[in-house]
Amino acid sequence: MNALLTVLKQRKKVVLANDGRLLKKSFFGLLILTLAFQSGEFGEIIRSSMTDAYLQVSVFVGFTLFIFIGLDSLTKFDIASFLVKTKKFHVPLSAFLGALPGCGGAIIVVTQYIQGRIGFGSLVAVLTATMGDAAFLILAIEPSTGLLIFALGAVVGSITGYVVDIIHGNKFLIQKFDDDGNEEVLEKTFVSKFNIFWLLIFMPGFILGILVAFQVNINNLIFLPNNFELTAIIGSSGAILSIFMWSLNPLSDFQCSTDKSRGFLSRVVDTTNFVSTWVICGFLIFEIFMFFTSIDLKVFFDIWLPFVPLIAIFFGFLPGCGPQVVVATFYLNGFIPLSAELGNAISNDGDALFPAIALAPKAAVVATIYSAVPAIIVAYSYMYIFE
Numbered sequence: 001m002n003a004l005l006t007v008l009k010q011r012k013k014v015v016l017a018n019d020g021r022l023l024k025k026s027f028f029g030l031l032i033l034t035l036a037f038q039s040g041e042f043g044e045i046i047r048s049s050m051t052d053a054y055l056q057v058s059v060f061v062g063f064t065l066f067i068f069i070g071l072d073s074l075t076k077f078d079i080a081s082f083l084v085k086t087k088k089f090h091v092p093l094s095a096f097l098g099a100l101p102g103c104g105g106a107i108i109v110v111t112q113y114i115q116g117r118i119g120f121g122s123l124v125a126v127l128t129a130t131m132g133d134a135a136f137l138i139l140a141i142e143p144s145t146g147l148l149i150f151a152l153g154a155v156v157g158s159i160t161g162y163v164v165d166i167i168h169g170n171k172f173l174i175q176k177f178d179d180d181g182n183e184e185v186l187e188k189t190f191v192s193k194f195n196i197f198w199l200l201i202f203m204p205g206f207i208l209g210i211l212v213a214f215q216v217n218i219n220n221l222i223f224l225p226n227n228f229e230l231t232a233i234i235g236s237s238g239a240i241l242s243i244f245m246w247s248l249n250p251l252s253d254f255q256c257s258t259d260k261s262r263g264f265l266s267r268v269v270d271t272t273n274f275v276s277t278w279v280i281c282g283f284l285i286f287e288i289f290m291f292f293t294s295i296d297l298k299v300f301f302d303i304w305l306p307f308v309p310l311i312a313i314f315f316g317f318l319p320g321c322g323p324q325v326v327v328a329t330f331y332l333n334g335f336i337p338l339s340a341e342l343g344n345a346i347s348n349d350g351d352a353l354f355p356a357i358a359l360a361p362k363a364a365v366v367a368t369i370y371s372a373v374p375a376i377i378v379a380y381s382y383m384y385i386f387e
Helices: 002-036 040-075 079-085 087-099 104-114 120-129 134-141 143-168 190-213 230-247 253-258 264-292 297-303 305-316 322-332 338-347 350-359 361-386
Strands: none
Touching: 002 040, 002 230, 002 264, 040 134, 040 190, 040 230, 040 264, 087 104, 087 120, 087 143, 104 120, 104 350, 120 143, 120 350, 120 361, 134 143, 134 264, 134 322, 134 338, 143 338, 143 361, 190 230, 190 264, 230 264, 264 322, 297 305, 305 322, 305 338, 305 361, 322 338, 338 361, 350 361
16 A cells, blocks of 8 residues: 555656646747747748758757667667676766767766766766767767867866866765656657658758758759748748647656667657757847847957856856757857857766756766866867967
8 A cells, every 4th residue: 555655656746747847848839939920020030040940950960869869779788787897997988978979878877876886986077078969969060079079078077087086086975866766757758649740841851951051052943832932841840840849748858868768769859859949049049139139249259258168168057958059059150169169068967967966966066066177177278279
């Protein structure tokens, strides 16, 4: 009887958590879609920004995710078991897993730390190295920069982790936590029913994205009646569907890509939708700001250039990948320098910070503060030497 009551209480907590998450996401999604259907010049700017975000970024993020999540699904590699067998190399392994695009490797390391299987230095290493889902965005648009950040994160994370272990020892802030099963696992969700429609838009969208990248104006080659443009139809449809599916998805954003019990396609689609929503937000923040003001952001950031990396590093303290995707979007659009992006990539912890804060808050805060030190050193060293 007691066991049944415990299960019912846990189930109630999961339902309440999902309901709260859905309410916030639905409101946010509805706000973006409301802006998209405004009339006049403002509405046209919003729809154009959404189209650009989908065709210039989202389709390439989706393609990258098909590769990475596909490899993850096919290999069936048990990272947790591997960590147990390689205790002498936990710090560099943790840094490497954190540097991998997405939050899956980082979340696994955080889980191992919470269970007392790895040390605090490894936690600092993985949180320093990880860039989260913003890495997919950088890899899709600037693969060379993405590889640079990957290598830099792995090296800096390893060094920082070893230094922390030397200062505090391997057992610093270690605690054990037994999972109470509050995180619900769903193989399929309501929005999974729309996966086929998502693919039907994604495939021509990816082709159009390649053509746009090579400066081919497809609208001059394919004429549609009533002044409709193929890029606008595909781009806006893909963006709207991505926001719609994300806002009605009951799973947390890090569950979308890391839960291997779910289908390969659902993991790709849900993670792409999450990244796409925040990429679209990045585009909209810039366009709306420019619409209502006359401030030139490029000039503004140039004036405050010495402080831009520091601001980007502070943004990295925010949990989750959304704010970091916005920072990456600003970098890719040329409004902040690479030094700022490097600082943000090192200081941010992606979605891995959520379980760390929930289950080991003191360790999470201390590890995040430690990650700011190499972020400041790397960002300002790069700015001084190369910029």
